[in-house]
Amino acid sequence: MTTTTRPAAGSAADLMLGDDAVALGALHAGISNAYAYPGTPSTEIFARLIREAAAGSAVIAHWCTNEKSAFEGAIGASLAGRRALVTMKHVGLNVAMDPFVNAALVGLGGGIVLAVADDPGMHSSQNEQDSRCLADFARVPCFEPATAQEAYDLTREAFVVSERLQVPVLVRLVTRLCHERSMVRTAPPEPPKPLHKAGPRQDWVLLPANARRLWGELLALQDEMRLANEASAHNRRTDGAGRRGVLTTGIGRRYFGEVLPEMTARPPHLHIGTFPLPKDLVRAFAADLDSMLVLEDGYPYVERQLPGLVPSRCKILGRESGALPAAGELNVVNVRAAFGLPALQLHESVLLNVPARPPRLCDGCVHRDSYAAMQQVIADLGIGAITGDIGCYTLGALPPYEAIDSCVCMGASIGMAKGASDAGLRPAVAVIGDSTFLHSGIPPLIDAIGHDTDMTVLILDNETTAMTGGQPTALPTSRLMPVVLGLGVDPAHVHLFSAHPRKVQELAALIKQEIAHAGLSVIVVQRECVQAARQRKKHES
């Protein structure tokens, strides 16, 4: 169950993030292309690839407008016979679901590996959805590394499997692994695949007649996928004493390993690192057990597959049974409790409670001006619906501003403002960042244009994707206005406002003026993010 390694003499080993390990695994598998939309905790995968590209790697690594576009780029690369990596956070896969599911049907040429970073515990996300379920939904293999070393190894292996089965392979990561530094030993890189167009056409054109045949082929592959996992070295059984077994997946193994020295005897253990679930392995493992505790981070994905696989006498324990909490991350504390180990004595502060230190907008942040203006607008006009979106500016929901009513998913502010206005909740104001607007705000804006909906859209343009660390947006500021105008918003109600703390009154007046207009208005509030400006100046000097 060894997790970390010291550098063995003479081998190429480095201290790196799990995210770095995925990047290097893909690079060493000979990828030609990589596409991504930033999202914590996946962002550093791509940051590493971009650094490698700048240092002379031949890989084409492009930030994309959204995850769907990113995934489609990878399908195109595969059509060209090249290997491609796509990275995103878990909710990004909801956006990329269409190409992801359908890519499983076409006759891939170069391998496609999709690295998805789940965020159990919601450290920086709006939900804790489990991407293993989505790989299952698409009927493709899912690899779940437990360590940064496995992240490297499994990413490389995923390309081989993707090409053998001609389906994308999902590498499922979790926050703790993405952002964990440990020693990773790399292996010599493979050269990129030659340009070679994949065919034939009837394997790529998903007309119903073709799609029915390809769907049949994908279903027929399911058993092959499972059989490969029955024999995989990533799915290991370790014998132990007693009849209470432990099944771990991914990082769950590490928490088991942590508490193991405190147990009187080592229980029988089965670790699963690759899906679809190797059912024969599970069946054989469970044959003599009275109970099986499932340690998996995320949903009770394996736990739910166990009834019918394990003998009826074998009690299934996990996140669904209540042996572990259904929500949040696994950790040593809840895993100890699941094994019935006594809780550790914890120090506490006798100051009754330590007050929270919530994240806040930086001093000098442009969003402060926008929200100060919105507060005046709210004071004067009352609140209808102020729909927010995803980015640093989501913090406008917290004190001292409390100036947005919602934050649901990327781009939702505009569609929701339209719906709220249609329903009669006015004034309806949508607040969205420039990167989020490009990601998925344009289609709902077109809907609002089509009906000249009585609403006002504030696009907060800080010239960067700030919250994830300042990735460039798909279009620079200078091209944002032509996009808005080109979509067909009435130019009389489109404004570019260059923000300044001294111009808060003026901005409030402009917003009120456009709210008074009984139709669609767009105000782009522009000033560079102070963090991005700092980075840029550092770069320039």
Next chain:
Amino acid sequence: MRADVVLAGVGGQGVLTIARLLAEAAANDGFHVVQGELHGMSQRGGAVQAHFRLSDQPIESPQVPRGRADLLVGFEPLETLRNIAWLAPGGRIVTAIRPIENMPGYPPIEQVLAELRRFPEAILIDAHATALAAGSQRAENFVIAGAAFSLLPLTPGKLRAIVRKRAERWTEREGEAAIKALAAGRAAIGGAEPVHG
């Protein structure tokens, strides 16, 4: 030989940088190392926490379990207190004392420091003043790093070497201030024995 360390502070203080440098120093010293952190929302002036484990044996959990930290390294006193549950019985605390009051309801600082002094093994350092004396108030995190490092079972000089290498990318003044701050942090500890789990 092993040591479990939790580092805590406020976004922007350089907590993650120090956690990383300590991990590099330990790896360089031949230890197994796992170092974890949380990025994202927490960077905007919110609470930041990093974990760092070193051992001569393979390490399992990516995080230090609550109640198991041999050393709690605080870059801000209230954050030190927030993370007190991580501290093992008999674990050591090294903490800066300057409050960062970017939040509502910050308790009186005397109360926070009194609370920290209840722990007999707590070492409170005026890292701000020490950094100023070393030539740069921005090197506060290196004062704390120097203090924390000298409590770890690592070869003296390892961290300095890592910082020197890193400093090649900085201005000469920044690099010098960091090295001086490390030494000042070490001096602030005196001859305290290293921690070990």
